[in-house]
Amino acid sequence: xxxxxxxxxxxADYGLIPLINLVVAFLVAGxxxxxxxxxxxRAAGLLIDxxxxxxxxxxxxxxxxxxxxxxxxxxxxxxxxxxxxxxxEGQAYVGGLGVALACLAFDGIFPWYLTxxxxxxxxxxxxxxxxxxxxxxxxKRGSHIVITTIxxxxxxxxxxxxxxxxxxxxxxxxxxxxxxxxxxxxxxKLGWVLEAMxxxxxxxxxxxxxxxxxxxxxxxxxxxxxxxLGYEIRTQGFSPRAARYAGIGEARIIVITMLIxxxxxxxxxxNPVMGxxxxxxxxxxxxxxxxxxxxxxxxxxxxxxxxxxxxxxxxLYQGGAEIAFExxxxxxxxxxxxxxxxxxxxxALEHMFRPAIQAAFASIxxxxxxxxxxxxxxx
Amino acid sequence: MAEAAIELIGIDKSFGLxxxxxxxxxxxxxxxxxxxxxxxxxxxxxxxxxxxxxYQADSGEIRINGQPVKIDTPNDAIAAGIGMVHQHxxxxxxxxxxxxxxxxxxxxxxxxxxxxxxxxxxxxLEKDYxxxxxxxxxxEELAVGFQQRVEILKALYRGADILILDEPTGVxxxxxxxxxxxxxxxxxxxxxxxxxxxxxxxEIMAITDNVSVMRQGEMVATRKTSxxxxxxxxxxxxxxxxxxxVEKDEADPGDVKLSVRNLTVKDSRxxxxxxxxxxxxxxxxxxxxxxxxxxGQSELLEAIAGIRAAVSxxxxxxxxxxxxxxxxxxxxLRERGLAHVPEDRHYTGLVLPFEENENSIxxxxxxARYLNGPFLNLDAIRDDAKDKxxxxxxxxxxxxxxxxxxxxxxxxxxxxxxxxxxxxGVLIVGQPTRGVDVGAIEFIHKRLIEMRDKGKAVLLVxxxxxxxxxxxxxxxVMFDGRIVGERDGEATEGELGLLMAGVEQREAAE
Numbered sequence: 001x002x003x004x005x006x007x008x009x010x011x012a013d014y015g016l017i018p019l020i021n022l023v024v025a026f027l028v029a030g031x032x033x034x035x036x037x038x039x040x041x042r043a044a045g046l047l048i049d050x051x052x053x054x055x056x057x058x059x060x061x062x063x064x065x066x067x068x069x070x071x072x073x074x075x076x077x078x079x080x081x082x083x084x085x086x087x088x089e090g091q092a093y094v095g096g097l098g099v100a101l102a103c104l105a106f107d108g109i110f111p112w113y114l115t116x117x118x119x120x121x122x123x124x125x126x127x128x129x130x131x132x133x134x135x136x137x138x139x140k141r142g143s144h145i146v147i148t149t150i151x152x153x154x155x156x157x158x159x160x161x162x163x164x165x166x167x168x169x170x171x172x173x174x175x176x177x178x179x180x181x182x183x184x185x186x187x188x189k190l191g192w193v194l195e196a197m198x199x200x201x202x203x204x205x206x207x208x209x210x211x212x213x214x215x216x217x218x219x220x221x222x223x224x225x226x227x228x229l230g231y232e233i234r235t236q237g238f239s240p241r242a243a244r245y246a247g248i249g250e251a252r253i254i255v256i257t258m259l260i261x262x263x264x265x266x267x268x269x270x271n272p273v274m275g276x277x278x279x280x281x282x283x284x285x286x287x288x289x290x291x292x293x294x295x296x297x298x299x300x301x302x303x304x305x306x307x308x309x310x311x312x313x314x315x316l317y318q319g320g321a322e323i324a325f326e327x328x329x330x331x332x333x334x335x336x337x338x339x340x341x342x343x344x345x346x347x348a349l350e351h352m353f354r355p356a357i358q359a360a361f362a363s364i365x366x367x368x369x370x371x372x373x374x375x376x377x378x379x
Numbered sequence: 380m381a382e383a384a385i386e387l388i389g390i391d392k393s394f395g396l397x398x399x400x401x402x403x404x405x406x407x408x409x410x411x412x413x414x415x416x417x418x419x420x421x422x423x424x425x426x427x428x429x430x431x432x433x434y435q436a437d438s439g440e441i442r443i444n445g446q447p448v449k450i451d452t453p454n455d456a457i458a459a460g461i462g463m464v465h466q467h468x469x470x471x472x473x474x475x476x477x478x479x480x481x482x483x484x485x486x487x488x489x490x491x492x493x494x495x496x497x498x499x500x501x502x503x504l505e506k507d508y509x510x511x512x513x514x515x516x517x518x519e520e521l522a523v524g525f526q527q528r529v530e531i532l533k534a535l536y537r538g539a540d541i542l543i544l545d546e547p548t549g550v551x552x553x554x555x556x557x558x559x560x561x562x563x564x565x566x567x568x569x570x571x572x573x574x575x576x577x578x579x580x581x582e583i584m585a586i587t588d589n590v591s592v593m594r595q596g597e598m599v600a601t602r603k604t605s606x607x608x609x610x611x612x613x614x615x616x617x618x619x620x621x622x623x624x625v626e627k628d629e630a631d632p633g634d635v636k637l638s639v640r641n642l643t644v645k646d647s648r649x650x651x652x653x654x655x656x657x658x659x660x661x662x663x664x665x666x667x668x669x670x671x672x673x674x675g676q677s678e679l680l681e682a683i684a685g686i687r688a689a690v691s692x693x694x695x696x697x698x699x700x701x702x703x704x705x706x707x708x709x710x711x712l713r714e715r716g717l718a719h720v721p722e723d724r725h726y727t728g729l730v731l732p733f734e735e736n737e738n739s740i741x742x743x744x745x746x747a748r749y750l751n752g753p754f755l756n757l758d759a760i761r762d763d764a765k766d767k768x769x770x771x772x773x774x775x776x777x778x779x780x781x782x783x784x785x786x787x788x789x790x791x792x793x794x795x796x797x798x799x800x801x802x803x804g805v806l807i808v809g810q811p812t813r814g815v816d817v818g819a820i821e822f823i824h825k826r827l828i829e830m831r832d833k834g835k836a837v838l839l840v841x842x843x844x845x846x847x848x849x850x851x852x853x854x855x856v857m858f859d860g861r862i863v864g865e866r867d868g869e870a871t872e873g874e875l876g877l878l879m880a881g882v883e884q885r886e887a888a889e
Contacts, residue, residue, distance in 0.1 A: 227753050231737065231744055234730070241727045244686055245719070246742040247710030 008361055014305065018298065018346060020353050022312075025345035029338040036329045043323050043330065050322025051315035055199025057322075059191055059206040063271070065307075065314030066206075067092075069213040070268035071292025072310050073220050074261045076301035080224055081257040082237035087134060087149025088265040089289025090156030091127040095266025097163065098122030099273045100178050100280035107185035115185045119274055120212070120267060127266015128259040130156060135258030139251035145258075153289070164282055177281040187275040207275030216264065217303035223260070233257050265289060294343040297350075309346075316342065382445065384409040384541055384572040385430070390439035392425055399425040401596045403439070407541075407589075412563055412573040414583040414604070417593030418616055418816035423576050426593070427543055431463045432456040443541070462534025466546040468526050470518045476529050477501065477514040480536050497536070504535050508565050523671075524555035531562065542566065543574045548582060552671045553844070553876030560586045578817075580609045581845075592616055617817045625824040628832070630852040633662035636836035637683070637717075637805045642692030642703065644678045652678040653689070654860035660805070665827065665837040667851030667868075669844060671879050675860040676840045677722055680809050683838070684719040685709045686727075696805060713742060718798035720791075722809030722840065728794040731783040735773075736764035738782050739797050767796035772822070788819030795826060806830055807838040812846060824850060844872055844879075 008017075030040030051061045071088040078085035085091075102118035110118075134148035164176040173179070187208050191201035224230040236243040236253045243250060272284045291313050298312070299305030320335030345352075383406045390403040400422045407413045417423050428434045430441065432450040440447055443459045450456050456463075470479050477497060486493040501514050512521070512528050521529070527547060534542055544563075548556040563573050563586060575587060583590050584604060591601040592615040600615050637660040644653035652675040660666045670676050681687035683694055685707030694701040696715060701707055709719070721727040729738050740749050740760055749760050764778035771792045773785070782790060791811065798806065811827065812820040827850055831837050841847050847854055848868065856864045856878035864878040 222754075226755055226757075228744060228750055228755060229753065231755060234733070235741065238730045238732050239726045241723070242730045242741065245684075245709060245721055245727045246744065247685075247708055247713065249708075 008358055012357065012361065014300065014302075017350070017354060017357060018305075020357070021345045021350065022342065024353075025338075025342045028345070029341045032334070032337055032341075033330065036334070038327050038329050043327065046323045046326050047315070047319035049319075051319035055191070055194045055201040056204050057318060058199070059194055059201050059204035060318040061311065061314040062190075062210055063204065063206040063276070063314070064317040065310040066210045066213045066271045066275075067268050067288040068291050068295045068310035068313050069217060069307055070271070071265055071289050072295030072299060072306040073216055073292075073303065074263075074265035074268075075292045075296035076299070076303075076306060077220060077224070077233075077264060078257060078261040079296060079301045080230075080237045081233045081253060082240065083135075083138070083254065083257060083261075084146050085131065085149055085258065085261050085265075086146055086293065087131060087152050087262070087289070088268075088292045089285055089287070090149070090153035091130045091262045091265035092268040092285045092289050093153075093156045093160055094130045095123040095127035096269035096273050096280050096284060097160070098124070098126035098266060099269045100168065103181045103185035103274060104178060107182040110184055112184055112186060112188065116187060116208075116270075116274070119185070119270055123266040123269050124263035125266075127269075128263040130266070131258040131262025132255065135255045135262075138258075139254040161282065164280065168280065178279050181274070181278045185274060186278055187270075189275075205272075205276035207271070209271040209275045212267070212270065214307070216267065217307055220264070221303045229256065265292070268292075291339075294339070294346070297343070298346040312342075313339070382409055383407060383442070384444060385574075386440075386442040386445070387426075387430070388440040388442065390426065390429060390441075391437045392429060392434060393437055398596050400429070400436070403598050405591060405598060405601070407572055407574060409444070409572050410567060410570050411588040412567055412575060412586055414575045414577065414587035414590040415593065416576075416578060416580065416583055416590060416612060416616060418578070418818075421593040421616075422596040423593050424545070425596075427463070427545065427574070427576060430456065431461060431543065457537050457539070460538060460540040461543065462531075462537060462539025462541065463543045464527065464530040464534060464545065464547060466549060468530055470526060470529060472519040473517060475515050475517055476512055476521075476532075479518060479529055480514075480533050482533075484537060500536060501532065504532055507569060508535070509562060510535075522555075523550045523673075524552075524558060527551070527559065528562070539571075541572045541574070543576070545576045546578070547575070548577065548579065549842075550672055552880045553872065554880050556582070580612050583612065584609060594618060613817060619818075624849045625821070625828055627828045627850075630664045630831065632664040632852070633834060635659045636662050636697060637807075637838065638693075638695040639679075639683065640693040640695070642679070642682060642694065643690045644675070644682045644687060645690050646678065651690075652860050653682065655692075656857075656860075656862050658855055658862060658865075660836040660838050662804075662836050663831060663834045664852040665831050665839055665850050667847040667854045668838070668840045668857055669847045669854055669875055669879060670842070670857035672842045674857045674879075676842075676857050677809065679857070680719075680722065680807055680838075680840050683807055684717070684721070685712045686721075709742065710745065713801070713803075716804035718801055718803035718806045720794050720798050720806070720808040720811060722813070724790055724794050729782050729790060731781075733782050734779050735768070735782055735785070735793060736761045736778040738793055739764040739767055739778070741797065743797070743801060767793075767800055770800070771796040771826075786816070787814040788816045788823075791815050791823065792819065795823060799826065799830060803835065805836045805838070807840075809840045810842065811839070812841075812843065820846075844875060848872070848875070 033040040033043045051057050071092060074088050075085055099119045099122060102122040103115060106115045106118055130152060134145050134152055137143035137148055138145040168178045169176060170179045190206045190208060190210060191204050194201045224233065232248045232253050235246060235248055236250065240250060268288055273280055277284065295306055295309045295313055299309035316335065316339050320338065323330050324332050324335060385407040387403055387405040390400050392400040403426060415423050425434065429436045432453045432455050435451060441450055448459050450459060471482065480501060481493065481497045498514060505511055510528050510532055512525050518526060518529065547559060551559060566573055577583060587604045589601060590604050590607065590612065592599050592612060594616060640657050642653055642656045643651065646652050656679060668676050678687060682689040682703055686709060688705065689703040691704060694703045696717060701712060725731060730741065750756055761778050768776045768778060773789050773792045773796065782793065808827065811823050815823065827837060839850060851868050854866045854868065854870055854875065855862050856875060858879060858881040866875065
């Protein structure tokens with residue numbers, strides 16, 4: 001059957017459509033705010049002001065975004081191989097173990113950058129290890145990775161509770177957490193960069209992991225689009241039959257992809273554990289693994305989309321906290337509803353406005369809207 | 380001339396900027412069989428979809444029996460007396476014939492009364508049109524030809540006076556096709572109107588009263604079948620003269636390059652698809668495997684190419700065995716000089732969302748010349764792709780274009796260019812011209828002959844009997860997983876047709 005719509009220019013495909021989806025999500029969210037008896041305009045003002053209105057707001061937004069970039073990249077890499085890694089939450093959680101072990105071992109010996117290096121390796125290795133079994137079962141036994149990664153989230157949670165109330169807890173402490181790291185495991189903050197730009201930043205958790213997240217974004221782009229391995233991952237993701245035909249071992253590529261995905265998710269732990277709290281606590285991931293799914297969806301699994309999408313969700317986290325603080329009728333849960341609406345319109349209903357936009361493009365600027373030839377498929 | 384059953388006046392339909400139908404005029408007289416031919420993408424399917432209510436025309440008018448009608452949904456089409464038999468049957472596999480015919484026209488919520496009514500009506504239709512089929516048979520147990528009859532019965536049961544058949548013979552043996560044509564004749568005699576969409580010129584000549592030719596969204600000609608010829612129709616379709624049969628010299632077979640011995644392959648359900656098959660392919664010859672789709676040819680090809688594990692048997696290439704029962708690695712086979720053009724180019728031979736240049740290295744992507752260490756050498760890959768685009772006249776000549784945006788013929792050329800340019804010793808090719816326009820068919824056939832003349836061993840699987848006959852030096856016929864006969868390239872269609880239908884050699888001789 002012929003493709004019924006003209007193709008859109010890239011800027012409309014990657015810019016205009018997400019923007020329209022976002023605007024609609026906010027309009028519907030506004031209705032919800034109206035429904036509970038608050039002013040949507042004031043809420044929007046609070047949201048934006050809370051996220052970007054001050055140096056501290058920006059720093060918090062970027063701090064949250066740092067975590068989402070890692071988990072978003074993790075989901076995206078698996079997506080390119082046709083795998084849906086729901087296990088980012090658990091992989092990040094056990095990744096924290098890698099960070100903590102490196103910090104507890106070296107914080108008294110090494111300067112921060114050496115400890116950081118070991119923490120990166122530790123978090124990536126344990127995150128990858130946590131993704132290995134689901135990957136192996138998918139590759140060899142056909143056990144669906146969505147199911148197994150979800151189950152591994154629960155196992156990760158139980159394991160961490162056991163470790164944090166048992167072996168990792170200092171004997172004298174009552175709190176389920178490790179001891180506080182020494183200075184050799186405190187990452188440098190980045191607040192001074194914002195201050196250098198003339199903003200006031202109080203003690204905020206934005207730290208050097210943000211830079212690492214940006215480096216990881218570039219690395220993922222290189223991996224997916226510029227390496228042989230990325231080529232094989234994409235082939236497998238688009239068409240497992242073509243991958244088989246091309247001699248790409250299915251089991252091998254699934255396992256390797258999931259190891260990379262798990263490593264990226266595990267590295268998320270660096271941000272809160274080493275950059276902010278300086279100890280390993282219960283539930284430090286706080287849903288970042290799941291937000292990563294939304295971030296990857298919205299960012300079209302491309303690093304250039306994932307970074308802005310992560311910042312958007314960072315804004316919702318930070319600005320949302322502000323709304324919940326200022327508006328008595330709006331609780332934390334309302335913020336989750338708004339986030340859910342963004343995911344709904346940007347992810348699940350992504351194509352809702354596409355036909356109309358394409359038709360508009362075809363009539364406004366025919367030459368800009370490239371053509372899909374009507375020759376695909378037979379009579 | 381009889382009154383027109385269908386009149387299309389000035390039908391226009393665009394998808395975005397693509398004008399799939401431009402100002403189409405068509406008149407189909409009642410009680411005739413009307414053929415519509417054209418290359419893929421000529422707009423036949425769009426036009427029929429408009430007539431059956433899947434799409435709405437941007438402008439123009441449809442008249443049924445002289446009355447203007449508005450067809451917005453398939454239900455409107457059915458109400459107007461139009462029935463459609465799709466290329467891929469729309470039957471519920473585990474329902475009986477009766478249940479399938481009733482589906483969507485059950486009448487009351489309780490089936491008690493309507494079942495007996497339907498049974499009576501089915502009986503009448505069978506008698507009137509020679510459409511014998513057991514109403515209580517389960518669809519999945521019926522041969523393809525019978526399933527198609529059920530589709531026709533479904534349309535007639537809904538009171539169709541006008542029957543549209545979309546590529547009806549693609550899945551049929553020659554004798555099943557003949558039977559279908561007899562049914563269509565009978566329908567015509569009873570006053571029904573039949574529209575036959577096909578790209579097989581031979582069928583058009585055999586059965587239709589009138590024929591209309593479409594090209595690039597336009598209706599370029601309508602002829603009385605008795606007053607035209609295959610050559611004229613082919614020229615009208617393509618817009619230039621085409622050679623329907625490639626010219627080739629006598630083959631000069633050399634040593635055995637590929638040898639298959641007692642190969643048995645089962646599918647995922649454990650059904651034996653290839654049953655104890657043995658044959659040789661020599662250097663410098665094309666061996667064609669004929670057969671109706673689904674008789675094990677696909678599995679045979681995949682087993683040789685290392686994509687599907689065989690149960691038992693040996694495949695020997697250049698005197699060395701290929702491990703066909705274990706996990707043969709397609710990359711190893713490529714290294715040994717086996718190139719494979721798979722039957723299914725959309726999901727196996729190509730990755731459609733990839734850029735053209737990315738597909739031009741699929742399967743050879745690990746070669747050092749395309750890489751810089753672990754990184755892709757994009758310059759080398761694109762230069763290589765441009766080179767192939769030029770040699771194989773792939774259009775548009777843009778190696779950065781998404782593969783899905785190429786036409787079927789050009790997509791196939793991308794696959795052929797990739798496999799042939801590796802200079803393989805053995806080339807195995809499945810359905811090289813399926814969904815490919817006539818102009819590209821000619822080009823592809825010439826290239827295959829060229830490969831043969833260069834001393835390559837070519838194994839060709841195709842369901843197009845004409846293609847097998849015009850290319851092959853030897854023809855093997857597969858039926859039900861076995862090779863039931865071998866003929867030379869001069870074998871007649873009737874002879875091969877009987878073998879393809881499973882009629883044993885002895886019976887055929889009688």
